Amino acid sequence: MSMSRKYVEVVVSRTKSVSDYVLDIITLMNQGFDEVKIKGLGREISKAVDVYNSLKSRMENGIELKDVQIGTDKERKRTSYILITVVRKY
């Protein structure tokens, strides 16, 4: 991974729709963020995966799934998280 890569983290919440997040991520990528980390906590883990799948169906080969991490949030014990890293291809 290049050290100069610009990345941004998007935390998925209940209040916004999947499409809202997809639009946010596409906008961030157009603003020059090569790498976007989609984070979902607890019940929002499923939604974070929905955001990734919706983004993938729109961007197709324009993005690549780089990494998927799962675990327990350090600050909030017993809260599961997912962290999905996508990179822009062109």
Place this chain on the structure above:
Amino acid sequence: MSMSRKYVEVVVSRTKSVSDYVLDIITLMNQGFDEVKIKGLGREISKAVDVYNSLKSRMENGIELKDVQIGTDKERKRTSYILITVVRKY
């Protein structure tokens, strides 16, 4: 990966608790399955991650997270899935 590795897939549903799945998986591993794939579909993706975290907190170094896949289920279009592969260490 050894070709002789025995694996089993556990599909997480709404009806059973996280603890039930953890017990199922420990039982399967004791029966000789070295590799367990935890699958969650749609809303059950969050629960699949909860199962992994609960299993990890109980087994600690006894298991290792081998792989996390996310995507769209081929049979049910627009349904997101997660597939978490854990291997038994000893």
